[in-house]
Amino acid sequence: MSNHAPAAVAAADHHRDDAGARLGMWLFLFTELILFGGLFIVYAVYRFQHTEEFHLAARELDTFVGTVNTIILLTSSLTVALSINAIRGGKKILSAVFVSLTVLFALAFLANKFFEWSHKFEHGIYPGSPELINKPGGEILYFALYFVMTGLHALHVIIGMVILLVMLTMILRGSINQSSYVRLEAGGLYWHLVDVIWIFLFPLFYLLH
Amino acid sequence: MGSPVQPHGQSEAHGASNAKLVLIWCGLLALTGLTVALSGIDLGRWIVLSALSIATVKTLLVVNVFMHLKYEERVFRIFVIVATLTLAIFIALTFFDYAFH
Numbered sequence: 001m002s003n004h005a006p007a008a009v010a011a012a013d014h015h016r017d018d019a020g021a022r023l024g025m026w027l028f029l030f031t032e033l034i035l036f037g038g039l040f041i042v043y044a045v046y047r048f049q050h051t052e053e054f055h056l057a058a059r060e061l062d063t064f065v066g067t068v069n070t071i072i073l074l075t076s077s078l079t080v081a082l083s084i085n086a087i088r089g090g091k092k093i094l095s096a097v098f099v100s101l102t103v104l105f106a107l108a109f110l111a112n113k114f115f116e117w118s119h120k121f122e123h124g125i126y127p128g129s130p131e132l133i134n135k136p137g138g139e140i141l142y143f144a145l146y147f148v149m150t151g152l153h154a155l156h157v158i159i160g161m162v163i164l165l166v167m168l169t170m171i172l173r174g175s176i177n178q179s180s181y182v183r184l185e186a187g188g189l190y191w192h193l194v195d196v197i198w199i200f201l202f203p204l205f206y207l208l209h
Numbered sequence: 210m211g212s213p214v215q216p217h218g219q220s221e222a223h224g225a226s227n228a229k230l231v232l233i234w235c236g237l238l239a240l241t242g243l244t245v246a247l248s249g250i251d252l253g254r255w256i257v258l259s260a261l262s263i264a265t266v267k268t269l270l271v272v273n274v275f276m277h278l279k280y281e282e283r284v285f286r287i288f289v290i291v292a293t294l295t296l297a298i299f300i301a302l303t304f305f306d307y308a309f310h
Contacts, residue, residue, distance in 0.1 A: 206248075
């Protein structure tokens with residue numbers, strides 16, 4: 001303890017509580033858990049009421065596209081975790097590269113989602129469409145939940161992407177660095193939450209057919 | 210809690226090594242493959258249980274390793290358990306209400 005670098009001692013004098021900052025981020029994530037949790041409850045009840053129709057409606061989704069997006073998000077979670085390890089090891093450029101990759105994966109996810117939704121719209125499947133109104137009630141509910149839940153999730157992907165771009169700027173400017181990177185950790189936590197939500201959305205909408 | 214060279218209050222979670230992160234990522238991809246493969250088999254009503262179990266395992270991997278939960282102080286785990294239990298109570302009460310309506 002006696003051989004602290006002067007900078008480290010100065011940092012110790014300045015009040016900092018990184019664990020507290022991370023705990024605050026976790027508390028925020030719990031509000032997100034309740035937000036999506038409410039929708040998962042609605043899904044569960046309607047699935048229970050309309051099991052057969054939910055099965056049929058799920059066949060209209062492309063499992064391949066869903067699987068590709070799952071792989072993209074899981075990989076983006078890896079790159080953001082690697083970026084934290086990189087900055088911790090003092091590798092600024094490597095950290096910036098990993099955050100940039102994460103943003104690119106987010107864009108790829110959104111592009112897939114865009115084409116997937118466009119495809120549905122072309123086939124007349126969008127909220128309130130004449131085609132959808134004529135389907136059985138359970139299928140209408142399924143697609144309403146599909147658009148609301150994946151839409152809210154996509155909104156989170158967009159927000160996460162903006163947060164990661166801010167983190168990238170901070171890394172490049174040096175305000176996120178080897179001795180101070182709790183903001184990157186918080187941004188990473190948000191990004192992982194987006195991944196976790198998708199881990200449940202993927203089987204519930206794409207695989208239960 | 211922290212290593213002796215870290216001044217008080219700074220980030221001190223040790224986290225996983227790069228190799229471990231990549232290993233967990235491989236595990237997540239394998240579980241994704243498994244859940245997709247199982248969806249092609251007619252498991253009847255077990256399909257929901259198997260899909261949700263695999264999703265839960267994937268979530269535990271992400272939360273513990275990628276989100277560093279297992280390297281954090283104990284209070285983090287207590288918070289996560291309380292939040293998850295709260296959601297579980299919401300779900301249980303909703304279904305009780307629904308079942309006995």
